[in-house]
Amino acid sequence: xxxxxxxxxxxxxxxxxxxxxxxxxxxxxxxxxxxxxxxxxxxxxxxxxxxxxxxxxxxxxxxxxxxxxxxxxxxxxxxxxxxxxxxxxxxxxxxxxxxxxxxxxxxxxxxxxxxxxxxxxxxxxxxxxxxxxxxxxxxxxxxxxxxxxxxxxxxxxxxxxxxxxxxxxxxxxxxxxxxxxxxxxxxxxxxxxxxxxxxxxxxxxxxxxxxxxxxxxxxxxxxxxxxxxxxxxxxxxxxxxxxxxxxxxxxxxxxxxxxxxxxxxxxxxxxxxxxxxxxxxxxxxxxxxxxxxxxxxxxxxxxxxxxxxxxxxxxxxxxxxxxxxxxxxxxxxxxxxxxxxxxxxxxxxxxxxxxxxxxxxxxxxxxxxxxxxxxxxxxxxx
Numbered sequence: 001x002x003x004x005x006x007x008x009x010x011x012x013x014x015x016x017x018x019x020x021x022x023x024x025x026x027x028x029x030x031x032x033x034x035x036x037x038x039x040x041x042x043x044x045x046x047x048x049x050x051x052x053x054x055x056x057x058x059x060x061x062x063x064x065x066x067x068x069x070x071x072x073x074x075x076x077x078x079x080x081x082x083x084x085x086x087x088x089x090x091x092x093x094x095x096x097x098x099x100x101x102x103x104x105x106x107x108x109x110x111x112x113x114x115x116x117x118x119x120x121x122x123x124x125x126x127x128x129x130x131x132x133x134x135x136x137x138x139x140x141x142x143x144x145x146x147x148x149x150x151x152x153x154x155x156x157x158x159x160x161x162x163x164x165x166x167x168x169x170x171x172x173x174x175x176x177x178x179x180x181x182x183x184x185x186x187x188x189x190x191x192x193x194x195x196x197x198x199x200x201x202x203x204x205x206x207x208x209x210x211x212x213x214x215x216x217x218x219x220x221x222x223x224x225x226x227x228x229x230x231x232x233x234x235x236x237x238x239x240x241x242x243x244x245x246x247x248x249x250x251x252x253x254x255x256x257x258x259x260x261x262x263x264x265x266x267x268x269x270x271x272x273x274x275x276x277x278x279x280x281x282x283x284x285x286x287x288x289x290x291x292x293x294x295x296x297x298x299x300x301x302x303x304x305x306x307x308x309x310x311x312x313x314x315x316x317x318x319x320x321x322x323x324x325x326x327x328x329x330x331x332x333x334x335x336x337x338x339x340x341x342x343x344x345x346x347x348x349x350x351x352x353x354x355x356x357x358x359x360x361x362x363x364x365x366x367x368x369x370x371x372x373x374x375x376x377x378x379x380x381x382x
Contacts, residue, residue, distance in 0.1 A: 027240070030240045031238060031239055031240050034238075034239035034240040034242070034243040035239045037243060038081055038239050038242065038243060039081055040081075041081055041082070041352050041353050043243060043246055043247070044080070044246065044353050044354035044355065045080075045239075045242040045243050045245070045246035045247075046078070046079060046080050046235065046242045046245075046246075047079045047080050047081055047084075047239065047242065048079070048235065048236050048237050048238055048239060048242065049077045049078075049079040049084070049236055050236065050237060051077055051236055057071065057074075057076075057232070058070055058071060058074055058076035058078075058087060058089075059144070059145060059146050061146075061192075061193055061194050062194075063156075065155045065156070065158075065159040065160075065196075066152040066153075066155035066156045066159065066196060067146075067152060067193065067194045067195050067196060067209075068144060068145075068146035068147075068148060068152070068193070068194075068195075069093050069144055069156075070087075070089045070093040070094065070095060070144060071089065071093060072089055072090065072091050072092060072093045073089060073090070073091055074088070074089050075087070075088050076088075078119075078120065080120065080351075080353045080354060081353045082120075082351050082352055082353035082354075083120045083121075083351065083353070085120060085121060085122050088123075092160065094140070094141060094142050095117055095118065095123070095141060095143070095144070096123075096128075096140060096141040096142075097123075099138070099140050099164060101163050101164050101165065102165055103138060103164065103165050104137075104138065104165065105165050105166070105167050106137055106166075106167050106379070106380070107137065107138040107139070107140060107164070107165060107166040107167065107168075108131070108137060108138065108139045108140065108166060108167075108168045108169075108170055108379075109140050109142065109157070109161045109162075109164060109166040109168070109169050109170070110128050110139050110140060110141050110142060110143065110169075110170045110171075110172070111142045111143065111153045111156055111157050111161055111169070111170070111171050111172070112143045112148070112153055112171055112172025112173070112174070112302075113143060113144065113145065113146075113147075113148040113149070113153075113172065113174055113177075113178070113181075114143070114144070114145035114146075114148070114356060115127075115143070115172055115174055115304050115356065115357055116128070116141065116142075116143025116172040117141070117143035117144050117145055118141070118143070118362065119145050119354075119356045119357075120351060120354065120356050120357075121356075121357065121359060121362055122359075125359040125362055125363070126141065126362055127357075127362045127363075127365045127366045127369075128140075128141040128143075129141075130362065130363055130366035131366050131369060131370070134366065134370060135370070135379055135381060137379055139170070140161070140164055140166065142156055142157070142160065142161045143172065144156075146193075147177065147181050147189075147190055147193075147195075148181065149177075149178055149181030149182040149195075150171075150173065150178050150181075150182050150283060150286045150287070150290075151182050151196050151197060151198055151207075151286055152181075152195070152196060153171060153290075154286050154289055154290050154293065155196055157169065157290065157293055157294075158293045162293060166297070167297055167298065167378075168297060168298045168299075168300065168378055168379070169290070169294050169297055169298070169299045169300065170300045170302060170369075171290065171299070171300070171301050171302065172302045172304055173301050173302065173303050173304065174271070174304045174306075175270070175271025175272050175275070175303065175304075175305075175309065175317055176269070176270070176271045176304075176305075176306040176308070176309065177271070178271065178283070179271050179275040179276075179279040179280075179283065180279075182197065182198070182279070182282055182283065182286065183197075183278075183279055183282070184197040184199050184208075184210075187210045190210070192211060193210065193211065194209060194210065194211045194212070195209065195210045195211070196208070196209050196210075197209070197210065198282055198285065198286065200278070200282075205282070205285055268308060269308060270306075270308045270309045270311070271309065271317065272305070272309045272311070272315040272316075272317045272318070272337070273311075273315060273316060273317070275317065280317075280320055284320070284324060287301070287324065287331070288324075288328075291328055291330065291331060294330070296330060297330065298330055298332070298378050299328075299330050299331050299332070300332050300333070300334065300369075300375065301321065301331070301332070301333045301334070302334050302336065302365070302369070303317075303318070303321070303333060303334065303335045303336060303337070304336055304365070305335075305336055305337040305340060306350070306355060307347065307350060307355070309337055310337060310340065310341060310346070315335075315337075318333075318335055321333045321335075332374055332375075334368060334369065334372055334375070336364075336365055336368055339364070339365075339367075339368040339371075340364065343364060346364075348360050348361075349361030349364055
């Protein structure tokens with residue numbers, strides 16, 4: 001009997017060593033493959049930054065009015081294959097230098113998503129900082145990443161940015177994903193994310209929140225962040241975790257587009273052309289609500305193209321926006337697509353690793369605004 005137990009024990013140890021050897025080899029192989037595909041730019045996943053994460057993340061899903069925002073007074077190192085930058089927030093959570101609410105009335109409040117925030121850019125390379133440096137007029141940056149749609153920008157302006165004295169509002173519209181970010185039919189693309197949507201009911205739009213049970217429960221958010229610490233640790237120290245997270249998000253996004261009959265490929269979809277009538281109607285409603293909140297201030301919409309948008313045929317989106325501008329005296333539009341197309345090597349305006357603006361792209365956007373006669377007139381530059 002003792003001999004039999006020894007044989008069983010020896011076999012278990014042997015099998016255990018073999019099992020763990022297979023696991024170890026598999027993990028190492030997965031890491032090597034992930035290193036290759038990320039470093040070669042085959043997928044736009046983050047790179048590990050080899051920093052111990054804190055319990056306070058940079059982007060948090062906590063604001064009761066508009067959902068995702070930045071934690072105040074936080075520093076975050078963001079690393080991908082084509083950039084490594086440090087983000088810092090001020091006391092009210094904006095990625096910007098500290099601003100006084102009672103500043104000069106000629107200031108510009110800037111709202112929008114990751115292109116406005118300056119995703120992957122040093123602060124001095126962002127469009128808003130270039131505009132401020134060139135004009136001497138403050139451009140307060142309230143942009144944020146996190147699939148931040150026009151409805152969220154409206155609510156951010158209404159509940160936060162509007163408190164700061166200003167005379168002009170500049171809103172960055174990204175057709176590439178702003179239609180889907182604002183569409184309740186796409187809510188499943190952002191599981192567990194607290195998000196506002198305007199839902200059409202009986203001919204009216206009603207503001208509703210996805211995952212509303214998370215609203216304003218700060219203590220639970222902190223507990224959840226503690227549970228997420230291990231996941232962030234893996235992302236900060238392994239390529240594999242970043243590759244898996246990227247592919248999972250991409251799969252969810254494409255599945256959502258397929259379910260509602262949209263285009264599945266992120267490389268062929270163009271928000272300048274491929275939106276639905278309901279999505280267009282919702283955007284018009286949100287823009288008109290922004291105008292109401294601006295209370296007679298000059299309101300500029302900066303339409304931001306992605307490479308898939310750079311076509312020559314007329315865009316139905318621009319036609320809609322031009323018609324809307326004719327109905328509202330204070331509403332103005334600048335389509336960067338036309339400006340970019342006139343520049344040499346406009347393809348250099350986008351990062352190879354994720355499609356956001358390079359420093360050259362952000363600067364060209366600033367130059368487009370500075371070349372706009374009406375914008376210069378409103379800023380009293382001429």
